[in-house]
Structure formats: C-alpha cells, structure tokens
Amino acid sequence: MTTITARERLINAAVEAFAEKGFAATTTRDIASRAGMSPAAVYVHHDSKESLLFTVSLQGHRNALDIINRAAAASTDPVERIRIMVYEFSLWHAMHSRVGRIVQWEYHALTPEHRAEVAAFRRSIEKTMQDALTDGVEHGVLDVADIPGTAFSLLSLGVDLVRWFEPGGSRSGAELATLHADLAVRMTSAR
Amino acid sequence: MTTITARERLINAAVEAFAEKGFAATTTRDIASRAGMSPAAVYVHHDSKESLLFTVSLQGHRNALDIINRAAAASTDPVERIRIMVYEFSLWHAMHSRVGRIVQWEYHALTPEHRAEVAAFRRSIEKTMQDALTDGVEHGVLDVADIPGTAFSLLSLGVDLVRWFEPGGSRSGAELATLHADLAVRMTSAR
DNA sequence: GCATGCTAAGCAAGCGCTTAGCGCGCGTCC
DNA sequence: GGACGCGCGCTAAGCGCTTGCTTAGCATGC
Numbered sequence: 001m002t003t004i005t006a007r008e009r010l011i012n013a014a015v016e017a018f019a020e021k022g023f024a025a026t027t028t029r030d031i032a033s034r035a036g037m038s039p040a041a042v043y044v045h046h047d048s049k050e051s052l053l054f055t056v057s058l059q060g061h062r063n064a065l066d067i068i069n070r071a072a073a074a075s076t077d078p079v080e081r082i083r084i085m086v087y088e089f090s091l092w093h094a095m096h097s098r099v100g101r102i103v104q105w106e107y108h109a110l111t112p113e114h115r116a117e118v119a120a121f122r123r124s125i126e127k128t129m130q131d132a133l134t135d136g137v138e139h140g141v142l143d144v145a146d147i148p149g150t151a152f153s154l155l156s157l158g159v160d161l162v163r164w165f166e167p168g169g170s171r172s173g174a175e176l177a178t179l180h181a182d183l184a185v186r187m188t189s190a191r
Numbered sequence: 192m193t194t195i196t197a198r199e200r201l202i203n204a205a206v207e208a209f210a211e212k213g214f215a216a217t218t219t220r221d222i223a224s225r226a227g228m229s230p231a232a233v234y235v236h237h238d239s240k241e242s243l244l245f246t247v248s249l250q251g252h253r254n255a256l257d258i259i260n261r262a263a264a265a266s267t268d269p270v271e272r273i274r275i276m277v278y279e280f281s282l283w284h285a286m287h288s289r290v291g292r293i294v295q296w297e298y299h300a301l302t303p304e305h306r307a308e309v310a311a312f313r314r315s316i317e318k319t320m321q322d323a324l325t326d327g328v329e330h331g332v333l334d335v336a337d338i339p340g341t342a343f344s345l346l347s348l349g350v351d352l353v354r355w356f357e358p359g360g361s362r363s364g365a366e367l368a369t370l371h372a373d374l375a376v377r378m379t380s381a382r
Numbered sequence: 383g384c385a386t387g388c389t390a391a392g393c394a395a396g397c398g399c400t401t402a403g404c405g406c407g408c409g410t411c412c
Numbered sequence: 413g414g415a416c417g418c419g420c421g422c423t424a425a426g427c428g429c430t431t432g433c434t435t436a437g438c439a440t441g442c
Contacts (some may be wrong), residue, residue, distance in 0.1 A: 006387080024215035025300075028432060038389045043433065051403095104354065105296060109216075112254040149362070149370045157344055163295065171340070179340045187374045191382060197421080219398060228425045234399065236421095 007045040008009035009035045023109040054114040060103040078136030090158035094173030096106035100162035143190035154173035198236040200226045204233035212287035214300040245305040251294040269327030279374035281349035285364030291353035334381035
C-alpha cells in the first residue's frame with residue numbers, strides 16, 4: 001500500500017480543479033477544500049498556485065515524452081512503429097485527459113521560465129515522431145512529403161482528445177487510439 | 192468605408208483579450224481599455240462579461256458552419272469535396288485562430304443555456320462532414336470504416352491549429368491547410 | 383520541551399458590476 | 413438664427429465581495 005502524502009493530495013486536488021474549471025478560474029480555497037484541508041495548507045506544501053500548476057504540467061510532459069519514447073522503441077518496422085506511437089500517444093491522452101488538458105490548455109499560464117522548461121519536452125516529443133517518419137522514408141516504406149508537418153498532425157490527433165474526451169463516454173480510449181493509429185498508417189505508408 | 196461602432200470595438204477588444212489571456216483571466220477593465228473606453232462603458236453596450244463571450248462564440252460558430260457548408264457544396268466529386276472541406280476548415284481556423292481559440296477553449300465558460308445554443312452548431316458541423324464521407328463511401332470512391340470517428344478526426348486537424356497557430360509564423364495558413372487536405376484524402380480515399 | 387503539520391483570521395489588492403451625473407450634438411421655438 | 417432644452421453616450425467613483433497569500437498560534441508525536 002502506497003501512502004498518499006498531504007502534498008500529493010493537494011496535487012491531485014489541483015489536477016481535478018484545473019481540468020474542470022481552468023487554472024485562472026480555480027481558487028486556492030477550492031484546491032484546499034478538495035484536498036480536505038484549510039486554505040493555508042496549500043502554502044505549507046507548495047510555493048504558489050502557479051508552482052502547483054508547474055508541478056502538474058511538468059509531470060504530465062514527462063509522462064507523455066516517456067510514452068512516445070517507449071512506443072518508438074517497441075518495433076523496428078517503421079510502419080508498425082508509427083502505428084504503436086500514435087496508438088500509445090492517443091491512448092495516453094484519453095486515459096489522462098485531465099492532466100492532458102492542463103498540459104495543453106494551461107501552457108500559457110506558466111511563468112516564462114517554467115514555460116521554457118516544459119517547451120523542451122514538447123520539442124523532444126516532436127523530434128521523436130519526426131525521427132520515426134524520417135527512418136521510414138529512408139527505408140522506403142513510408143511516403144511523407146512534409147515530415148515536420150505530418151509529425152505534428154499525427155500528434156494533434158491525440159492532443160485534441162483532451163478537449164472533449166471523458167471516461168465513460170460512448171467510445172473508449174482504446175477504440176479512439178486504434179482509429180487514430182489506423183488513420184496514421186494510411187496517412188504515411190507508401191503504396 | 193464601414194463605420195465601427197463602440198459596440199463592435201468592445202467586441203474586437205474582447206476577442207483580443209480572451210484569445211490572449213483566456214476568459215477567466217481577462218478583466219472587464221482590460222477589455223474597456225483595449226477599446227479606449229472607461230470600465231463602465233462595457234455595460235452600456237453589453238449585459239455582462241459572459242454575454243460578450245457568447246457574442247464572440249456564436250459569431251465564430253456561425254462562420255465555421257458557413258465555411259464547411261459552402262465547401263461541401265463546392266464540388267460534386269466526393270474526394271475533391273473532402274479535400275476542399277478540410278482545406279477550408281483548416282484555413283479558417285488558421286486565419287481566425289484568435290476567434291477559434293475562444294470558440295474551442297472557452298466553450299465551458301458559457302452559461303448552460305448559451306452552451307446548448309452553440310452546441311447545435313457543432314453538431315451541424317460534424318454532420319456535414321459525416322454526410323460527405325457517407326456519400327463518398329456510397330459512391331465507392333471513399334473507404335471509411337468509422338465514419339463519425341474519421342469525420343471528427345478530420346475536423347480535429349483544423350481545430351488543433353488554434354492551440355498554437357500565430358500569423359507570421361514559419362508556416363502559412365494556406366500551407367497547413369494544403370497539408371491537412373492532402374492527409375485527409377489519404378485517410379479516406381479508396382485505392 | 384520542542385519540532386512538525388496544520389488552522390483561524392485577516393490583509394491588501396483586484397474583481398464584476400452599479401449608480402449618479404456630465405457634456406455635447408441636435409431638433410425646436412420665438 | 414441664436415437660445416434653449418433634452419436625450420444619448422459616456423465616465424468617475426465606488427460597493428460588496430473574492431482573490432492569492434501571510435501571520436500568529438495551537439495540537440500532536442517523539
């Protein structure tokens with residue numbers, strides 16, 4: 001059994017609140033009460049509301065990059081690699097749509113320093129996808145004219161899930177991830 | 192020469208502010224000063240901050256639906272129709288990324304009544320895209336297993352532009368729209 | 383008997399929105 | 413055609429409330 005510290009309870013409460021109402025519309029009193037604590041308790045464990053956002057955002061970026069990197073290493077066949085990368089990236093955004101929403105929509109609410117820090121993760125995610133496309137083109141099994149643009153579009157499919165996906169809806173995350181993966185293969189494979 | 196009324200100047204100021212900082216982080220004083228007026232002037236022409244958001248959102252939804260409908264009528268060939276629809280939808284989101292951002296990101300900040308009103312436009316946009324796919328499948332020139340899911344994904348490409356697109360960036364709106372249209376044809380056409 | 387983890391209370395600032403009233407352009411009248 | 417008055421578009425001031433965050437202090441476990 002893992003013990004959940006007060007600090008972590010506050011982070012979880014912040015994820016709920018930020019995803020539901022947005023960073024600017026969330027009050028520190030709301031976060032505290034979701035964690036079952038007094039408003040002042042937030043500042044015992046975190047420096048500011050923004051630093052709480054940064055903690056969530058950084059963790060989310062780390063996870064997303066990890067998912068993409070593992071997926072890229074899961075197959076040596078370029079077509080299958082793209083399929084797996086898009087599948088896993090979309091699945092992650094569906095399964096973690098609340099964190100994903102914070103990562104994607106509250107990017108601008110970070111301080112410039114914090115924003116720069118997570119921007120590095122974003123570039124890394126894009127590069128991994130671009131490298132996978134480049135490799136496939138060089139092996140002659142993928143046909144992609146615009147590699148950066150196509151890489152971005154493949155990631156967009158997953159990212160856009162956080163705008164509307166809710167667990168328990170009419171379509172499961174796995175179903176949508178499979179759809180995206182199929183579309184990705186059609187978009188990129190040579191014929 | 193068209194005369195810009197004070198009401199319209201406030202709407203334009205609200206578009207700038209909401210797109211830049213988000214609805215919740217925007218103050219009515221900010222909107223007023225961008226329009227070169229006093230804080231109270233906002234309430235001479237608009238009922239509330241939310242009604243200003245609704246005005247912007249409704250206008251944006253109307254325009255987007257109009258764009259999709261015109262594009263759907265622009266060709267009788269199902270493949271070309273999809274190409275044009277995706278091109279125009281993505282182009283609109285690039286050229287109007289500030290309004291698009293408000294339409295997409297501030298949807299939840301509307302009152303339930305206003306949200307229901309714009310939701311009808313969203314369903315209509317999705318239906319137009321689904322109908323175009325269905326027509327192409329029936330004519331045997333498109334091959335789409337999951338019509339609602341694919342329609343949504345095609346629209347996602349355009350919608351996701353508002354998350355990051357800025358005029359004057361390294362890629363033009365037309366360039367991105369062409370890319371999306373090409374990808375859309377590959378995703379849907381029978382071979 | 384003291385550090386740790388928390389709370390009650392509150393501060394300064396800023397919020398959406400209201401109220402009371404000012405100035406100016408325009409139609410009206412002698 | 414000049415004086416007048418009225419209504420429209422706007423502003424100065426501010427009300428009641430909420431915000432992020434701080435401070436002082438209390439209970440609990442070692």
